[in-house]
Amino acid sequence: MIFTEDQEVPAQLPHIQRIEVNQLYCLRVQTARAELLIAEQGAQVLRYQEHGQEPVIWMSEEAAFEAGNSVRGGIPVCWPWFGDLMRNPPQVQALHSGGRLPAHGLVRGIEWILVENAIEGDSVRLTLAIPPTSESPSLRHLPPGLELRLEILLDDRLHLKLTTSNGSEQHIALSQALHSYFAVSSIHNATVEGLEGQRYIETLEGWAERQQKRALVVSSETDRIYLDLPPQLAIRDDGWNRRIRIEASGSTSAVVWNPWASKARRLSQFADDAWQRMLCIETANVMDDLVELAPGEEHSMGVALWAEPLGGAA
Numbered sequence: 001m002i003f004t005e006d007q008e009v010p011a012q013l014p015h016i017q018r019i020e021v022n023q024l025y026c027l028r029v030q031t032a033r034a035e036l037l038i039a040e041q042g043a044q045v046l047r048y049q050e051h052g053q054e055p056v057i058w059m060s061e062e063a064a065f066e067a068g069n070s071v072r073g074g075i076p077v078c079w080p081w082f083g084d085l086m087r088n089p090p091q092v093q094a095l096h097s098g099g100r101l102p103a104h105g106l107v108r109g110i111e112w113i114l115v116e117n118a119i120e121g122d123s124v125r126l127t128l129a130i131p132p133t134s135e136s137p138s139l140r141h142l143p144p145g146l147e148l149r150l151e152i153l154l155d156d157r158l159h160l161k162l163t164t165s166n167g168s169e170q171h172i173a174l175s176q177a178l179h180s181y182f183a184v185s186s187i188h189n190a191t192v193e194g195l196e197g198q199r200y201i202e203t204l205e206g207w208a209e210r211q212q213k214r215a216l217v218v219s220s221e222t223d224r225i226y227l228d229l230p231p232q233l234a235i236r237d238d239g240w241n242r243r244i245r246i247e248a249s250g251s252t253s254a255v256v257w258n259p260w261a262s263k264a265r266r267l268s269q270f271a272d273d274a275w276q277r278m279l280c281i282e283t284a285n286v287m288d289d290l291v292e293l294a295p296g297e298e299h300s301m302g303v304a305l306w307a308e309p310l311g312g313a314a
């Protein structure tokens with residue numbers, strides 16, 4: 001059962017409540033361990049925080065929570081292309097002959113439909129899906145029968161699984177990302193582990209290919225696409241004495257982004273100094289890690305997120 005905002009929620013956990021945050025309807029999940037907030041617009045996770053701990057996911061202090069606009073922070077879903085469509089492989093571009101072509105695809109600013117909610121012991125499962133492509137003005141240029149759903153499972157971790165089903169009659173190529181904004185005590189205290197030795201595309205220097213030598217310390221504007229990655233990445237945060245674990249499936253690429261000081265001033269819903277408190281590591285299917293689906297096929301890309309105190313194995 002989902003409680004509404006004007007109903008009193010029972011003391012017993014877990015429970016789910018549907019609330020309004022400015023212009024957006026959101027699902028607020030409370031378990032004995034954590035709180036999770038998801039906007040129905042974009043199926044965007046807005047908050048994930050264990051009680052008594054710092055948030056795992058960052059949300060902008062200037063977030064607007066407006067209908068039609070992606071919220072700055074949380075975990076926006078980028079689909080069926082990531083970033084600028086014209087920077088995507090030709091197969092991905094080929095699918096999009098008409099309509100608006102906004103950065104990061106078509107589903108961040110539309111209403112998704114809640115198709116499943118279940119409390120199973122201490123954990124909660126929610127599934128949201130995009131409306132049928134033929135019924136949504138923003139999606140009507142996509143092949144009819146193409147479906148997308150996001151399954152969200154909250155137990156002692158947060159698990160997201162983004163599944164594309166090709167119920168259309170044509171071959172599909174797409175790129176996508178779970179554009180996770182992580183909260184850090186200070187960007188100056190954060191190190192990204194797991195990228196060592198991997199190749200990446202440096203989008204800020206003519207999209208040149210480079211190789212990461214050691215663990216990444218972000219010390220200037222950073223906008224990179226890492227390729228051929230192992231499933232496990234982590235953010236080591238010495239200020240908050242924790243490591244955020246990021247475990248991907250169905251993905252071997254990730255985008256690492258921090259706008260730093262100068263670009264921060266040009267971003268919407270973003271305080272001038274907010275770059276110091278966030279770091280995006282976006283579980284992705286981009287560049288040659290794109291998704292190709294024949295009619296009837298489906299693909300899932302997932303990520304599990306959790307934080308651990310430092311001191312465990314790196």
Ligand SMILES: O=P(O)(O)OC[C@H]1O[C@@H](O)[C@H](O)[C@@H](O)[C@@H]1O
Nearest residue numbers: 083103104179223224255257282
């Ligand atoms: O402002 P948006 O559309 O949410 O995009 C934010 C950033 O998203 C990142 O994923 C991109 O790599 C950046 O280039 C981009 O600036």
